[in-house]
Amino acid sequence: MKRILRIIPWLALTTLASANAFLAMRYLLPHVPFAPPLPNLKLHRLALTVHAAFAGVALAIGPFEIVEGLRLRWPPLHRKLGWIYVVSVAIAGSSAIILARQASFGPVAGFGFLTLAIAWLSATGMALKLVIQRRYTGHRRWMLRSYALTAAAITLRLLLPASAVMRLPPGLSYKAAAWLCWLINLGLVEIYLFFGSNTLLPRTTNEEMDQMARSDEFRWSRGH
Numbered sequence: 001m002k003r004i005l006r007i008i009p010w011l012a013l014t015t016l017a018s019a020n021a022f023l024a025m026r027y028l029l030p031h032v033p034f035a036p037p038l039p040n041l042k043l044h045r046l047a048l049t050v051h052a053a054f055a056g057v058a059l060a061i062g063p064f065e066i067v068e069g070l071r072l073r074w075p076p077l078h079r080k081l082g083w084i085y086v087v088s089v090a091i092a093g094s095s096a097i098i099l100a101r102q103a104s105f106g107p108v109a110g111f112g113f114l115t116l117a118i119a120w121l122s123a124t125g126m127a128l129k130l131v132i133q134r135r136y137t138g139h140r141r142w143m144l145r146s147y148a149l150t151a152a153a154i155t156l157r158l159l160l161p162a163s164a165v166m167r168l169p170p171g172l173s174y175k176a177a178a179w180l181c182w183l184i185n186l187g188l189v190e191i192y193l194f195f196g197s198n199t200l201l202p203r204t205t206n207e208e209m210d211q212m213a214r215s216d217e218f219r220w221s222r223g224h
Helices: 002-028 045-065 068-073 075-100 107-132 136-150 152-165 170-195 206-214
Strands: none
Touching: 002 045, 002 152, 045 068, 045 075, 045 136, 045 152, 068 075, 075 107, 107 136, 107 170, 136 152, 136 170, 152 170
């Protein structure tokens, strides 16, 4: 029963992440279907396309990177996906800084997205630094923060329809959502980290992780 209760939130997250990643890829098409009225679609089409594509990749990869079983059973796969995630965030976050200047509904929303981009790059950079230093527990804590910021794309697309259903003013809703989409996620992760849980964070020590990473038992060629 406890395992089911742990799996259900992960499945929900993975489903939402996959759906949003799939929708983001439509910006790669010459004519974006169901295109929202974004100023950047005309002003910075290339930056928007790059941002959507690489953010979509990071969004889709993230749920699999935070699963302990995958990390412990297939460390080489975890590392390869981790590098793809970090590079994707670096590109998506950098392009987001360009896009923030022309965000819909003015500078309040733009500053919210700009702050998100800087926090996103910073959290991911910290996670990368810690894993290079073999400080694995700290690395995973920062990766959870990083993915919480990646998943702001999901929260944003939940907040905006909800505000429309409640008939809130579009401009006010969008400005609020530009901040709440990542502050809510980050707040939930900080609560999770503060109270502690073994659902996602590992029970293994740094020394044990080093040993497993070097062990032939956990090489990419390992069978089931």
